[in-house]
Amino acid sequence: MSSIPATTEPVDVDRRSRTDARHDALFRLLLKACALLVLAALLGAALSTLWGGREVLFGHGLHFLASDAWNPVTDDYGALAPIFGTLVTSLIALVLAVPTSFGIALFLTEIAPAWLRGPVATAIELLASIPSIIYGMWGLFVFVPFMSRIEPALNDTLGRIPLVGKLFQGPPIGLGLLTAGIVLAVMILPFICSVMREVFRTVPTRLKESSYALGSTTWEVVWDIVLPYTRSAVIGGIFLGLGRALGETMAVTFVLGNSYNITSSLLMPGTSISSSIANEFNEAVGTHRSALIALGFLLFVVTFVVLLIARLMLRRLARREGN
């Protein structure tokens, strides 16, 4: 609508229309400034963390990225352990949340009777509005004790399998990478599920009905028709969930156990970028603080790239749909 000018009579320009034009220009400027604030916020977040972490990022350089030491006493900082924890917990979360979200989306679009869809979808989306600190509390006081009861059984069953077994051998303390990954999975599930549900509904009914007419089962329609049709948006939704998982702080801080470890066992405590920052920032001074802000910069860059991919994938489907 922006092309329609407010003043249309160039010959008879009276004072009123000139004032209106001036107000319009001012208004447009004000709006543009507000919109540019969104850009400023993202750019500012990147630059300010780069600036705050400059001492470690530029002073220690590659050592910061490649070392697994984290010693505030000798001011020796390496980001490897937090990066490892962030990646492993997010990966566990994805492995658990993607099939579950797919199952829920499938249930809500193809299986459930119409009266059940609304309430169940609302309930699943409520999972997304529960504050992360509540996930953290529930995780620490309820889920960690629960896991510590289950972990001996994991040791005895999955832990016996050659190769993969190492992942599930460890002390049954409840805290650790696996527990954090599961809590994260519950948190990101509604985000992935809501994207999947939304894009599954964009599949033309004609396509699905043609497949049913050829004798396909519901599962074959979903697996061979719906999923290939919505592939890029589904991947986008998964990356959106990954972006959430990477940056999540409060839910993992309580259950991760907070130790700078790189271990082969998922039952061992670890740390993550966000939980290191949350735990140590207010006691940190000097180089230590700079190292934590530098960690924040790394986290921002990684999540930015992941979310960029997510949005590009999601946009591709929107374009094909013609919106």
Add this chain to the structure above:
Amino acid sequence: MAAVHTRRRVVNVVALTLSGCATLLGLVFLAWILWVTLKNGLGAIDWKLFSKITAYADQGGLSNAIVGSLVMDAIALLICAPVGVLAGAFLAEYAHRSKLGATIRFLNDILLSAPSIVLGLFVYVIVVLPMSNLTHGAVSFSGLAGSIALALIGLPVIVRTTDEMLQLVPGTLREAALSLGIPQWKMTVQVLMRAATSGIVTGVLLALARLAGETAPLLFTAFGNNFMAWHPLDKMESLPVAIYQYTNDPNPALHAIAWAGALLITLFVLTLSLLTRLLFSRKKVPHE
């Protein structure tokens, strides 16, 4: 033939059963978390919670945290609601098809899911540090800094909702308004925004629901304060930060208070998100 047929049917039944189980699993986790919060929270709610400050520790309550949360949430909304609505109006009315509009819309979606802890660090570097240098340490962490961090979290929610809601207003309304000769700014504010009021309010409420539960960005902006603070330039306690501190404490009496606080926040946030659904149930409500 029969074997293939049976196999396909078995695969189908197994897949559909698993899908039902997945849904059940999701619902079980929701019920589990809500039940635990309700059970532990209800047992710990009493009058002390609202009348005493956190300085009394397990003999105290959360009154300063509740006040701090209300003050900071209000200031955050005062910052991000006008900015967000105007930015959304820019996207919908002035940059609907322009390259700048597409870029901002795209980046706004990224800001929507950016890690909140990094936004906290951002505000720490650009607000807390300069303030501390400027006043020689008299003012460093402050409720205002916390509000700015929260505003950054609410902003993209409001921008996106306003943008989508204004685009839903029919074009004929714009043409009718302009043909009467009113300037475009008046049309935007008095015709379009009024037509999209319920949508815009929904966006503001969604933003409030989002920022009310945020903890991470407040840790190093508002910091926390065991005493009652009303002034935005003082360090300020907030419910999520109080819960965080009490949960980290080994004292079980503090855990009980933390659960009561957790119940308050959860009820507040869930009521808000259900309210937005009711307020705007017929049209599409963006979430995430």
